[in-house]
Amino acid sequence: MSSQSFRFSPEHPTAQNITLLNTSSSRYEGDWPSIPHSHAFTELFYVRDGQGDFLIEDQIFPISKDDLVIINPHINHTEISKGSPPLSYFTVGVDGLCFSFNGHKEYRIFNCREKKTDLLFYFNSLFQELDRQSEGYETICSHMLDILILQLRRITDSPFELITAQHPSKECAHIKRYLDSNYGENITLDHLSELSHLNKYYLSHEFTKYYGISPINYLNRKRIEVCKELLENTDYGISDIAHLTGFSSQSYLSQSFRKSCGMTAGTYRKLKKKRKDPI
Incomplete structure (x- = not known):
């Protein structure tokens, strides 16, 4: 060559x-x-x-x-x-x-x-x-x-x-990609620790240092983002969306969604649908 x-x-x-x-x-x-x-x-x-x-x-x-x-x-x-x-x-x-x-x-x-x-x-x-x-x-x-x-x-x-001069480690980058692709699974910090071969407390510290958010909070944020997409673009029920995005129950999704977005998932869907409907 x-x-x-x-x-x-x-x-x-x-x-x-x-x-x-x-x-x-x-x-x-x-x-x-x-x-x-x-x-x-x-x-x-x-x-x-x-x-x-x-x-x-x-x-x-x-x-x-x-x-x-x-x-x-x-x-x-x-x-x-x-x-x-x-x-x-x-x-x-x-x-x-x-x-x-x-x-x-x-x-x-x-x-x-x-x-x-x-x-x-x-x-x-x-x-x-x-x-x-x-x-x-x-x-x-x-x-x-x-x-x-x-x-x-x-x-x-x-x-x-634009990433900072301090690069994420290969292990943290791998965990981020895993969370982006597998958010619908039952994921715990212990499971991520096994995947990365890092102590779970060290993993959480390093992930937060590089991405400004803990791996579990990043997972929840990712799930909320997907929930929004499904609420806007599908007719799936709230319980189905909870299952597809990895939330353990509809009530947990509702609690997390309200905390993140300041409104219920149902209200969010109605607002988005109203904006899309022609006058």
């Missing part, structure tokens, strides 16, 4: 407090094993040419020219080249930025041709500066990253979450 890499110090943050950590330009030549790996930062992976598969956790996605893959921190991934021409791609490691996609996924794949967005121009410009390394190139690259991030906002249709 032919590859050219650059690493940056955190002395050149962007205007959005996002730091360009490292970049690489690579071409698959069959001499490099595709081993799943993860990073403590967000990675942007842009396919310049070729085709292959991109493995994310336990899923496989076909990728080809002009595809952009965005992978949040602590997500296992790797690429596999298939056919000719081989995969040729840019990677950009970005610190201080995390994407919050619809469906609570930690990754997203876009085809920039379909989006009619020439992101390749910005990647090429970035790497031209890196190749030449003229005076002030790191500052220019940081500003170019700002522009690239703004372009990403246009095509993702997803909110951004």
